Amino acid sequence: MAEENGLSQVFEITGKDFGRAGTISTKIKEILQEIGIDSAVIRRAAIAAYEAEMNIVMYAQRGTLTLTLTPTAIRLDVDDEGPGIEDIELAMQEGFSTATDEMREMGFGAGMGLPNIRKNSDEFAISSTPGKGTSIDVVLNLNQVAE
């Protein structure tokens, strides 16, 4: 799927599938490395992609992560079908989590996922409809990298 001045690829993520969790963000990192994106930008994109992927795995039924590359930016657009978020401001606070005890025992649910995504983005937008799902749009600029 080609967009104007860019390439776009859609990845499907299945909820509750902890066995495959992390494979999409690993794949995205590999794609960015193959293209030769600056490693500092790749590291930030990998963190954002991983946290977004894990949020779908932990909370949603299913979702997609769309990677779009343009000459000036990396876009990650994440859309899920899931419970949604009642209070986005609260969910964005570091340390707030709705993870189950089982997830916490595995080391998830630190309440750092959404804050980590925002910290590693140049542009960050989140919207959610309770009972339907959540969308996160992330942009990482490439033109700030001196190369």
Add this chain to the structure above:
Amino acid sequence: MKLKDVVDKLELKVLTCEDKVGAEVSGGYTSDLLSDVMANSKEGNLWITLQTHQNIVAVAKLKDLSGIVLVNERQPDVDTVQKATAEGVLLLQTSEPAFVISGKLYQLLGA
């Protein structure tokens, strides 16, 4: 310091990917929270943890960590070993608890 020297001096048991011990260790990070490791570990760090499930492999791979040290002689899950082998992630094991092995690594690297 080379990973191989760290493995020898701290008497770590190599569980997967022994060919990776030529890598350089940049430091260490001790945590059992995956998002914390994603946020705060640095490239080349040895990650000291008690988590043994397969999701630790993706974290190490995404953050370019030099390896994962499982503490208290904890055994990784079978699928963790399989995934680490497939992804080229070095899994190590120690009989020491996290505090002790972190202290020893800190001392060794002269941080």
